[in-house]
Amino acid sequence: MNEEQALTPVITAGLNIKDDHFDYSMAELNNLATANQMTVVESLVQKTDHRDAATYFGKGKVEELATILADDGVETVIINDELSPSQIRNLEKRTKAKIIDRTGLILEIFANRARTHEARLQVELAKLQYQLPRLHTSASQRLDQQTGAGGGGFTSRGAGESQYELNRRVIQNRISHIKHELKQIKKSDQTQRKQRDANQIPTIALVGYTNAGKSTIMNQLLARFGDQDKQVMVKNMLFATLDTSVRRLVFKDHKQLLISDTVGFVSKLPHQLVSAFRSTLAEAASADLLVQVVDFSDSDRQLMMDTTQSTLEEIGVPEIPMVTIMNKADLTDSRYPFREGQNLIMAANDEKSIDALVELIKENVFKNYVTKELLVPFSDGQVVSELNERATVLNTAYVDAGTQLTVELPASEVGRFETYIQD
Ligand SMILES: Nc1nc2c(ncn2[C@@H]2O[C@H](COP(=O)(O)OP(=O)(O)OP(=O)(O)O)[C@@H](O)[C@H]2O)c(=O)[nH]1
């Protein structure tokens, strides 16, 4: 992203209807705006007990908003909620500004940030689904049928079809086209995952609120146990990661696992994006262990953990064992690394913390491992190489009858080596 790009000045506005977390969600809205190359000039809040059906804010507040916009010379307003299409239209009419609701803003961030083909398709799909009910039906939108204007070039208008109907049809066609393409991608992803499952390498997934430090932790693990060249992007910004990256970690004892870094969650996730998340998080859904990363230095962390939990449920991630990492402890007074059952207080940039994290992960992922003594005749040399590759060989000795090994291996694998096991 071009850091030099000019920032768009905006005013953020919210309606507080007895919401205990209102200040938090307004602060988050401002961060979302910042993440979308905007600069928040002013924030406007109305405390009320209902939303106005026509203009969302009450009449007085709308006037106040229009005055502030004129005084500040700002032309864009971001609203902390999903508005109905007519509320957006009415507000635009009365304020003469461009109105973007929270959903629209998050969709814009995703659209600007998506990199892979799949992520781009997912975001386009979400945007089209958001646009569909927001198409204008007013008479002014009905263009002369002979001009064929605005038809997108690849479809022609049927007899008696209005511009509105045409736009609708173009969007619907595009939606089914994208859905089809996504299905194909999903199929090949599933094949890849099946292959990984067949390789029996356990997988873990980093999940949690946006900006908690998932990618930073991924990179620290890669630096020590993976491919240094395969680092992922870290940024102090909401939604730095949008695509899932899967990497391999190999520990000194030969045990290996696959780790995936995923998109972060945010409160009030637009429902149009839920399926985009579902597909991005398919890696998490099939993981053996979820590593929830929490920003321990944030006073709203409980809310973030609740959001993580409800988002995982919403996108249909099944009950998978989870450990919780209280990250960024260096910004708190807490002692770290500090382990408490399945929780760990740590800091991503602290070596001892990473050691403790690896220990916690290994305990959970490799818990069904057993240690066995094996005697492999020299004639079965390939078994020794297989064990060296796939199991943790703790000791090797050569005796007259063959190779004697002490190995640690998954209980599920024991059967395959039954004939060599000595007891
Ligand atoms: N002080 C401190 N900062 C951290 C720590 N871990 C991560 N950060 C910072 O927090 C910011 C966000 O880190 P990321 O790793 O990008 O967070 P993420 O969870 O991947 O965020 P998304 O990709 O947006 O979901 C960056 O500026 C990191 O340098 C930590 O333990 N201590």
Ligand SMILES: [Mg+2]
């Ligand atoms: Mg990230």
